[in-house]
Amino acid sequence: MTDALFYLFAAIAVAGALGMLLNVRNTVAGALSLVGTMVALGAIYVLLDAYLIGVLQILVYAGAILVVFLFVVMLLNLRQDEFTPERLRWTKRLAVAFGALVVVELLVLLPRALGPAAEIPADFGGYRAVGAALFTDWVLAFEVTSLLLLAAMVGAVILAKRSID
């Protein structure tokens, strides 16, 4: 049952990612197919007993970040001719380079990572376990991250305000 569900959601995730690639010229449709990938990834996390990260994947990535993506894409209404050919050429080169890097990483790291399945602790992946770890062992990292996000937010507000004034 779990295996069948995994293959189903994995297929949806891959199809969504491919849909994004095939819809390069149609940014909104591409972003929408990425939503499918995010939801499927959330389901896969749940299948792995990582409930909190699964539901946050849907809540944050599918439900919030991609909505903002869509909002920006629709607001700017980017068209193909607004990219200069030179810029496009560089984008493509960068994309190929990073893609190759990811493939090499996967080929090197994946065979080593596939060991016997680890034993799952009883309270693994719940909001209690994650919250306790976040606010005791990792509280410094948590606070630094929140400071970083605050700085980014203030910076965005200042930049936006300058263009209005």
Add this chain to the structure above:
Amino acid sequence: MSGELLGVIVKLLFIVLVVAGLFLPLITWVERKQSAVMQDRIGANRADVMGLTVLGLLHPAADVLKLLTKEDVVPYGANRVLHQLAPVIALVPAIVTLAVIPFGGTYTLGDTTFSLVVADIDWGMLFVFAVGSLATYGAVMAGWASNSNWGLLGSMRASAQMISYEVTMGLSVVGIFMCFGTLKLTEMALFQDQTFRIFGFLEHVFGMAVPGFLSWATLPMWGILLQPLAFILFLTCIMAENKRPPFDAPEGESELVAGYHMEYSGMRFGLFYTAEFLEVPVIGTIVTTLFLGGWSIPWLSTGDIIGGVSGVFGQGFATGLCIVLHVLSFLLKVVFMIWLQMAIRWTLPRFRYDQVMDLCWKMILPLSIANVFVTAAVILLLERGA
């Protein structure tokens, strides 16, 4: 295992029949009748079968028949797949949310224990938020896919409004989570099945004994009594998520014709309305579970009912009575929440779009954060006293 499966099927049927089969048609009727009462009109009374109008109760059926027989138009230049998919995506989250809502408590009958909820998951409230956040895509897709500027403007308003209110909706109930100490909806309802002494804080905070003549004064431990501010904030946010008036800026018929669903006709248009109407009882169930004690009956806990009745009529009868009373209590509270939403919907005019945003980011967000801090301080104070 098969008994479990049967139980899930029965619960699903109950939910679909009660919410989609009973509440949904009734709400379209209540919406018309209540607006008519509030505006001093007669209201829906024209749909009749052989002269029988039955208080206008036939209007829901007439509506659906009309919508089903209309042509399904796909506008020129529209993205056909997304255009047809959007109404479905708008409708699904509303139904899926009901899977984690407890319609009753956990009961033991003989040697089987069962609870009246389809999926009793540990992170129930996060599930509600996650599913609700996906509802945005219905509106976003609809406006964009129909190749219309009005639709696109409506979609953009919808996405900005819904994402803003999602943030504050989550923050506004953090205080409730801190009070209940759980995100599991069944445990939340069970927590509210207790009472607290109104003057108990004298003992906890000041260390003095509660005078005898005050000690009988108890209140049910409902979320609305523990977190009154959170109730108002959460209700505002979740109503804004539903995009019904006074938060219907994404439709805004005086500015955007019909907003994100203007290029829809027939039943696909009807599905958007079905989603909005269905959200009304769904919001009712969520608010009831969080703030109005869920299935609990004030001052009459599950133990009281079973203990009081089983001595006379036996255990089985007592449990059965308990289930019936709890489900009725739950549905009654949901009906109250539906009435309240209707009353708000027909009292307030539409907010201007910038007012909607200001309300979210400048009023509700600071108040929610203040609520979190005050709640934490009070809980610390009470725990130190205890």
